[in-house]
Amino acid sequence: MDTEKLGQLKIQMQQFLNEAQQFVQTIPTRDLLAAISLVLLTFLMLLVVRLVKRRKLNTILLTGLSGSGKTVLFYQLRDGSSHKGTVTSMEPNDDTFILHSETSKKRKIKPVHIVDVPGHSRLRPKVDEFLFRAAGIVFVVDAVEFLPNVRAASEYLFDILTKATVVKKKIPVLLLCNKVEKVTAHSKDFIRKQLEKEIEKLRASRTTLSSADINDEYTLGVPGEAFSFSQCLNKVTVAEASGLTGDITQLKQFIREHVKA
Structure with a gap:
């Protein structure tokens, strides 16, 4: 990949990160915490299920x-x-x-x-x-x-x-x-x-x-x-x-x- 294409990719990635950050900022803090908690709870449940199956x-x-x-x-x-x-x-x-x-x-x-x-x-x-x-x-x-x-x-x-x-x-x-x-x-x-x-x-x-x-x-x-x-x-x-x-x-x-x- 040449230098010009690499530079364009970096710009696109930065734009994506900026848009994602702006989107997160629009979400109320309560909803954001709830979403994070749900993700963590789901992860823990999957981990427990895998441990039980392995036992x-x-x-x-x-x-x-x-x-x-x-x-x-x-x-x-x-x-x-x-x-x-x-x-x-x-x-x-x-x-x-x-x-x-x-x-x-x-x-x-x-x-x-x-x-x-x-x-x-x-x-x-x-x-x-x-x-x-x-x-x-x-x-x-x-x-x-x-x-x-x-x-x-x-x-x-x-x-x-x-x-x-x-x-x-x-x-x-x-x-x-x-x-x-x-x-x-x-x-x-x-x-x-x-x-x-x-x-x-x-x-x-x-x-x-x-x-x-x-x-x-x-x-x-x-x-x-x-x-x-x-x-x-x-x-x-x-x-x-x-x-x-x-x-x-x-x-x-x-x-x-x-x-x-």
Whole structure:
């Protein structure tokens, strides 16, 4: 750029700055301060949103019907023992801790926020209070008393899988078949297939109702195909555990897959 063009550009920039200054001077001081405050507030809100998004979630929710063994699993994770977990809890067990199996490790380990949500039907809405920060959901199923409760378990699981927060955030779900140490326990493959069949029935029955009659936030599955968990937008896996004996390896693997140590 030659000297003449550079000089013209400087003149134009100075004219622009003068006009901008004159325009600002015409704005009442109150309005100008309000505009500046609005800009600053918007900037701060965007900064907070970005910080929240960057923060890694560390909450794992234990859900499922009453009596499935969630509280035993909670204490196994925290204390390495099933003590206090033999009674059905009516209030959420909510604590942040390093998994008991990792306490002997010398390196710094990230603690996990575990919430054991009571399975009673009137208390299940408490799940919604923690979903926004959930890194994963563990849906616990009693592998021994599965068949008598398959309908109720399927309805509860259906409600979770159709929640907007779960779908939009693609929160991973672990179907944990508990009490597998019992001889009469059903296998995880059997439980998975039965849950898929029941959810397919629920899906068919609910689609016949008007949108005003149902509370599902999202639909499940692929139209025209039998439902399977592989069709869910969020990852759904199936595993086994024994809260009574402390065999919870697959549960801990799920937790550490989504809450890095």
